[in-house]
Amino acid sequence: MSLNDGVLIAGTLDVLVLKALSWGPRHGYGIGRWISESTDAELAVEEGALYPALHRMERRGWLESKWGKTDLGRRAKFYGLSRKGRRQLAAQTKRWKSYSQAVSLLLEKSSI
Amino acid sequence: MSLNDGVLIAGTLDVLVLKALSWGPRHGYGIGRWISESTDAELAVEEGALYPALHRMERRGWLESKWGKTDLGRRAKFYGLSRKGRRQLAAQTKRWKSYSQAVSLLLEKSSI
DNA sequence: GCCCGATGCCTTGACAACTTAGGTATCAGC
DNA sequence: GCTGATACCTAAGTTGTCAAGGCATCGGGC
Numbered sequence: 001m002s003l004n005d006g007v008l009i010a011g012t013l014d015v016l017v018l019k020a021l022s023w024g025p026r027h028g029y030g031i032g033r034w035i036s037e038s039t040d041a042e043l044a045v046e047e048g049a050l051y052p053a054l055h056r057m058e059r060r061g062w063l064e065s066k067w068g069k070t071d072l073g074r075r076a077k078f079y080g081l082s083r084k085g086r087r088q089l090a091a092q093t094k095r096w097k098s099y100s101q102a103v104s105l106l107l108e109k110s111s112i
Numbered sequence: 113m114s115l116n117d118g119v120l121i122a123g124t125l126d127v128l129v130l131k132a133l134s135w136g137p138r139h140g141y142g143i144g145r146w147i148s149e150s151t152d153a154e155l156a157v158e159e160g161a162l163y164p165a166l167h168r169m170e171r172r173g174w175l176e177s178k179w180g181k182t183d184l185g186r187r188a189k190f191y192g193l194s195r196k197g198r199r200q201l202a203a204q205t206k207r208w209k210s211y212s213q214a215v216s217l218l219l220e221k222s223s224i
Numbered sequence: 225g226c227c228c229g230a231t232g233c234c235t236t237g238a239c240a241a242c243t244t245a246g247g248t249a250t251c252a253g254c
Numbered sequence: 255g256c257t258g259a260t261a262c263c264t265a266a267g268t269t270g271t272c273a274a275g276g277c278a279t280c281g282g283g284c
Contacts, residue, residue: 047261047262075249099155160275
């Protein structure tokens with residue numbers, strides 16, 4: 001994980017998924033693609049992290065799922081934000097802002 | 113961990129510690145205080161996370177330690193950056209920048 | 225004299241999350 | 255018929271943080 005080796009910083013995946021769904025339901029595979037495409041592959045989500053995260057978040061009541069069909073006519077599970085999920089998105093976005101700003105400020109301090 | 117419950121995002125502690133030492137050696141307790149003081153307690157490091165992190169980073173050759181005395185005349189273990197540690201600081205700082213910027217950009221996309 | 229809080233270090237156990245490495249099924253295109 | 259993309263999933267292993275303790279020293283207040 002993290003800044004040394006991993007591809008993702010542990011704990012930031014949830015808010016990315018929530019954000020991906022803020023425009024409306026998407027299926028898991030599409031969420032992963034959205035994240036990587038809209039960051040020019042700067043952020044990449046392993047499927048082994050993504051699917052468990054979706055299940056976890058649904059268990060917590062942040063997401064609601066429903067089987068449906070993709071544009072290509074394929075079977076897929078679509079996830080949508082619940083009311084609780086929207087609150088989480090707002091809260092975690094806010095927390096990310098203050099957290100990342102705090103870290104950035106520290107790291108920008110001129111070392112000698 | 114992370115944006116929901118924890119106080120720290122898993123994987124960002126290392127770079128904070130490295131940064132704390134970029135002005136010269138410090139002891140563990142002082143590193144923790146530096147982080148929390150210079151962020152107005154926005155970032156707080158549990159000792160149960162800090163000390164294992166120091167040992168880990170020393171094991172990886174990023175830090176070098178030496179027992180000494182604090183300003184108050186108390187016994188303490190001082191950690192300094194090795195050459196490898198400086199490289200890590202540079203690399204992880206860079207990685208944090210691009211990573212956090214990517215996340216921030218995503219989260220700032222206007223939802224609907 | 226005694227206790228408390230601050231300074232300083234440490235470890236253990238539980239838990240959460242990510243990575244690695246698989247697996248399944250369908251469909252389009254060559 | 256095979257490969258790659260689409261779409262889902264799981265299990266094992268590793269890592270890192272949190273919670274909750276522990277120890278020792280020192281200063282100050284009562």
